[in-house]
């Protein structure tokens with residue numbers, strides 16, 4: 001049955017989880033030719049949490065989800081949909097269903113959403129469509145990534161940037177619509193700037209042949225490590241992210257001056273500062289966790305949101321502009337108000 005009388009969405013709970021093990025810049029100095037000074041001044045990152053071999057993305061996502069449900073005072077059985085934004089699932093078939101099973105969200109359908117570091121924003125907008133049309137009432141959106149599994153730990157240009165974590169929000173159908181505006185974009189022509197590509201090795205299927213008698217081979221393989229053109233991604237982010245936020249603000253009928261908070265995907269403090277400056281948003285209105293977590297991909301926005309909600313910085317009714325950007329290339333922004 002459609003609950004068309006509601007028509008809007010509200011974010012009513014947050015949760016997060018990060019692995020216990022912490023690698024600081026000093027530890028990285030012992031592994032690759034770098035320095036705490038270089039990493040701190042170029043990125044703002046000081047530490048990152050790394051999953052141990054026995055830890056799973058599913059468990060971290062479940063924990064973040066449980067904490068968000070608790071804040072929302074909701075049972076897992078109340079959920080209609082679980083969206084898991086991730087590029088690093090435990091299982092290439094998807095990890096959302098495992099999270100659903102572990103949570104005991106018996107009524108919920110669950111699926112993964114792959115949009116790299118834009119995953120959380122794309123997930124928020126996707127969830128809103130199901131809620132606004134009245135198809136579902138309660139959605140758990142989780143952004144989770146274990147980037148440490150896919151980074152070349154001998155490549156100083158990338159390994160210093162990434163960390164592991166999970167963050168979640170509960171989004172509910174509401175008569176007051178708290179998602180005020182959004183913008184989502186992709187540009188596959190720049191895909192090679194940031195990739196985690198499949199690497200195939202041809203495997204002959206001899207003595208089997210194709211039905212026409214020709215030889216057959218398939219491509220077996222695994223994934224490479226993260227490959228990135230840092231300066232190109234940097235330029236892309238600094239140009240496209242403010243544009244997307246301005247479009248989302250326009251659709252929300254707001255200006256940057258109306259915002260209480262700016263919460264960007266945590267990739268590099270210099271990107272955050274440049275975007276804030278372009279939008280004329282003062283540093284005290286900028287949320288983030290780069291220093292502690294590095295770039296946790298789809299997890300970075302909900303991880304930082306959860307911390308700010310729990311320590312009381314973000315209050316009910318606060319207007320927040322958020323933006324994700326990264327591989328695809330993809331980018332997106334959303335303007336929303338926190339709370340019921």
Ligand code: COA
Pocket residue numbers: 033034035038039042043117156157160228229230231232233234267268295325326327
């Ligand atoms: N430690 C010390 N030196 C390093 C280093 C490290 N970890 N990584 C690179 N360098 C060196 C380079 O080799 C280069 O030296 P050279 O001039 O002798 O060749 C120099 O530092 C400058 O490299 P460059 O890549 O131009 O640095 P940068 O100022 O662009 O910073 C990034 C590099 C990766 C921090 C920056 O480009 C960035 O953050 N880009 C965006 C990446 C991103 O956000 N990715 C995820 C998107 S979701």
